[in-house]
Amino acid sequence: MTPKVPPVMTEATFVLVLALLLLAPLAIAGVALINTGLGRSRSTAQALLGNLAIVAVAAIAFALVGATFAGPMGSAGHVFHLSGKAWNWLGTGPLFLSGLGSVSAQAQLGLLFEFLAVALACLIPWGSGADRLRLTAGCALAAVLAAIVFPLLAHWVWAGGWLSQLGVNFSLGSGFLDPAGAGTIHVLGGLSALAVVWVAGPRRGKFPQGGFATAMPGHNAVYILFGCLLALAGWLAFNVAGAVLWAQAPLSVLPVTVIDTLLSASGALAATFAVTRFRFGKPDASLCANGWLAGLVASSACAATVSPVQALVIGIVAGIITPLLVEVLELAVSIDDPSGAITVHAAGGLWGLIAAGIFAPQAGQLIAQLVGIAALLGLILPLAYLLFWIVNRFVPFRVDPDGERIGMDLHELGGGAYPEFVIHRDDSYR
Amino acid sequence: MKFAGLLVMPAGFFLSIAALVLFPASNAAARGAFVFCGLAVEALGLVVAVRGHMEAQGKSHQ
Numbered sequence: 001m002t003p004k005v006p007p008v009m010t011e012a013t014f015v016l017v018l019a020l021l022l023l024a025p026l027a028i029a030g031v032a033l034i035n036t037g038l039g040r041s042r043s044t045a046q047a048l049l050g051n052l053a054i055v056a057v058a059a060i061a062f063a064l065v066g067a068t069f070a071g072p073m074g075s076a077g078h079v080f081h082l083s084g085k086a087w088n089w090l091g092t093g094p095l096f097l098s099g100l101g102s103v104s105a106q107a108q109l110g111l112l113f114e115f116l117a118v119a120l121a122c123l124i125p126w127g128s129g130a131d132r133l134r135l136t137a138g139c140a141l142a143a144v145l146a147a148i149v150f151p152l153l154a155h156w157v158w159a160g161g162w163l164s165q166l167g168v169n170f171s172l173g174s175g176f177l178d179p180a181g182a183g184t185i186h187v188l189g190g191l192s193a194l195a196v197v198w199v200a201g202p203r204r205g206k207f208p209q210g211g212f213a214t215a216m217p218g219h220n221a222v223y224i225l226f227g228c229l230l231a232l233a234g235w236l237a238f239n240v241a242g243a244v245l246w247a248q249a250p251l252s253v254l255p256v257t258v259i260d261t262l263l264s265a266s267g268a269l270a271a272t273f274a275v276t277r278f279r280f281g282k283p284d285a286s287l288c289a290n291g292w293l294a295g296l297v298a299s300s301a302c303a304a305t306v307s308p309v310q311a312l313v314i315g316i317v318a319g320i321i322t323p324l325l326v327e328v329l330e331l332a333v334s335i336d337d338p339s340g341a342i343t344v345h346a347a348g349g350l351w352g353l354i355a356a357g358i359f360a361p362q363a364g365q366l367i368a369q370l371v372g373i374a375a376l377l378g379l380i381l382p383l384a385y386l387l388f389w390i391v392n393r394f395v396p397f398r399v400d401p402d403g404e405r406i407g408m409d410l411h412e413l414g415g416g417a418y419p420e421f422v423i424h425r426d427d428s429y430r
Numbered sequence: 431m432k433f434a435g436l437l438v439m440p441a442g443f444f445l446s447i448a449a450l451v452l453f454p455a456s457n458a459a460a461r462g463a464f465v466f467c468g469l470a471v472e473a474l475g476l477v478v479a480v481r482g483h484m485e486a487q488g489k490s491h492q
Contacts, residue, residue, distance in 0.1 A: 083451040171455035198432065198483055207487065333480055334487045364458065370465050371446050377472045378443025382436040 009106045013244060013251070017109050020241040024116045027234025028055060030227040031120060034293065035127030037223030038286060038339045040216065042407025043131045044417035050126055050135055054142040058122040059115055061146035066118065068093045069151035071159045072103050073110040073245075085169045087162045091155040110158065110245055116238075117185045118150045124189025125196040127339030129397065131203050131216075132404055133196070135412055137397040144387045145192060149380060153184045156375070158246050163375065166368045173357075173365030176372035179249075180235075180242030182301030182352040187376050188384075190346025193337065195385040200397040202336030204404050213330050216338065217286065224289045235296045236261055243304035253304060260303040261296065264315035268295025271319025279323065287326060290340045291319040297345055298352030306359045314355045318348050350376075432486065435479030442471030 009017075032051035039047045062070075071077050071091020078090040094100075100108065122142040126133065156163040157178050167175035178184055207213055218224055239261045243249035249257070272291025276284040295315040303311060325343040329335040335342065350373060357369030388397075403411035410416060449464030 085451075166450075170450045172450075198479075202487070334484050335480075364455070367458070367462050367465055370462075370469060371450065374443045374446035374465065374468050374472060377476065378439045378441075378446070378468070381476075382439050385436055 008104075009109075009244075014105055014109065016251075017241050017244050018112075020237040021109065021112050021116060023237035024113075024234050024241065025119075026230045027238055028116070028120050028123060030229070030231025030234055031123050031127070031293075033223045033227030033230065034289060035123065035130065035339050037220040037227060038127065038218035039130035040407065041219040041418060041421065042409055042416060044219070044409065045415070046135060046408035046412050047126075047130055048417070049413070050133075050138045051123055053135060054122050054126055054138050055119040057139045057142040058119045058146040061143040062115060062118045062150070063097055065147040066151040067097055067111060067114070068095055069148070070114055070154040072107040073159050074107065075159065077155065077160065086165075088160060088165065089152075089156070089162055091151065091159055091161070106245070109241075113241060113245055114150075114154050114158070117154070117181050118146045120181075121150055121185045121189045121192075122146055124186070124339075124341045124345050125193040128193035128337045128341045129196045129200050130338040131408060132200055132398050134395075134397065134399050137200075137392075137395050140391050140395040141192070141196065141388060141397075144391055145188075145384070148387065149192070149384055150184070150188060153188055153376075153380065157184050157372070163368075163372050166371060167362075167364075171364055172368035172371070173360055173362035174368075176368050177247070177305065177356050177360070177365065178301055178353065178372065179245075179247040179304050180239040180300035182297060182349040182356075183372055183376055186297045186300060186345040186349035187353070187373075188380060190342050190344070190349060191376065191381040192384045192388075193339075193341040194335070194346065195381065195388045196397070197335055197337055197342070198385060199388045199392050202334070203338075204401060206336045207334050213334070213336075218338070221285045224286055228289050228292045231293060231296060232262070232265060235265075235299070239300060239303045242300070247304050249304050256308065257304045259308055260306060260311035261299045263308050263311045264299035264303065264318070265292050265295035267312040267315025268292055268298070268319030268322070269315075271316045272323050273319075275320055275323045284323070287323045287340075290326065290344050291322045294318040294322040294344045294348035297348035298355065301349070301352035302356035302359065305356060310355075310359045314352065314359075317355075318351055321347055321351060431482030432479045433482075435475045435477070435482055438475030438478060439472045442468045442473075442475060444468075445471055 036047040071093045077088040079086045079088045122145050126138050155161040163176035166172040269292045272288050273283045276287050295318050298318040353369050357366030446465045446468030453461040
């Protein structure tokens with residue numbers, strides 16, 4: 001099969017995308033702050049250090065192994081033939097990033113995008129394992145995600161793999177559309193979060209026998225809400241850079257992409273604000289933050305392809321789903337997800353991918369999106385769970401009960417983030 | 431039970447892929463219905479896995 005070669009990028013576009021990718025780490029900073037703020041005060045330093053360590057491990061694992069499997073943009077890859085069609089399922093990049101200087105400038109930008117994407121994807125499950133996941137476990141799961149799982153998806157979606165070729169091979173619109181990583185980053189992160197929660201179990205005292213789930217609110221609303229603002233800047237950069245790199249969007253589309261991203265987040269915040277105001281009598285700050293983030297996540301799939309009104313509708317739906325699903329997962333399904341990552345990233349990302357299909361003008365686009373979702377749910381979730389289950393045998397995810405009681409800061413680091421604060425006894429351990 | 435649910439999920443994926451291989455582009459309705467069926471099987475697997483998680487959680491409280 002002849003690999004799809006992207007059109008040559010002008011120098012001005014190259015500079016624009018590079019500048020945007022230098023802003024994209026703000027999304028990582030925002031998610032890190034939200035993860036930390038939604039955890040407990042006695043685990044703050046461990047949570048933030050974990051975020052840094054995970055970004056570092058993810059970058060190293062992706063450089064050493066993952067980038068090879070992801071393969072550079074337009075490379076041939078490993079292909080098998082079925083029913084007369086070529087299925088490009090694995091990349092064939094050089095080992096250890098060798099010869100990076102000789103690939104095209106556009107392929108280098110694509111690789112930089114993937115480095116930032118893998119760091120963000122690996123951070124997502126860390127927030128769900130807050131207050132009980134050991135630092136080494138966080139690093140181990142980041143290594144597994146960055147070396148094995150993320151590269152598979154990145155190749156399928158961005159580097160000419162079988163999902164991106166659905167349009168050419170099976171006349172399904174433009175193939176699976178995910179220019180800024182709603183599936184590749186967020187659904188992957190959200191499903192990994194579900195796998196982590198299944199492997200690690202809930203925080204002690206979260207689901208007392210015969211009682212309701214114990215409320216364990218986030219400790220710092222400032223971190224959470226400021227994280228949302230930082231995330232907006234990073235998301236704008238991700239969405240615009242992704243549109244140029246992976247969807248070959250012309251420059252004239254980029255301002256609309258920015259407006260769509262903002263409108264999706266705004267619609268989601270307004271909807272979550274209204275739902276929580278209606279449900280609880282007052283708007284809930286942390287759920288509103290989750291709603292905002294879910295709007296951003298949904299926009300990752302479709303900000304470059306929908307109209308502003310459609311983006312607003314997509315955001316509103318994401319904002320309605322978010323608080324309701326958070327409640328269902330905690331109260332009805334006994335899933336302890338402190339950061340709400342399963343709802344925000346997995347459900348928000350899935351909705352964005354479906355919306356990209358619903359609002360696309362091309363015939364068959366919705367089916368292409370559904371096939372991509374089938375791959376995410378049917379292959380990536382079981383694979384992530386299996387890998388985490390194996391890793392947990394060698395690097396136990398969960399801290400011992402004493403560590404959970406005194407807090408992860410004291411147990412793992414020997415000191416807290418707020419040394420002048422009095423740490424109160426936790427009633428759930430009586 | 432959780433493992434059983436997670437094993438069902440890839441079956442749903444292969445059903446979705448089978449839709450692309452078996453039905454031509456001109457038969458979009460049948461193709462779409464088959465893909466939906468694949469997703470429904472995945473959803474079923476997910477429900478079984480979630481039920482397994484809830485059962486395991488209940489046992490750990492006893």
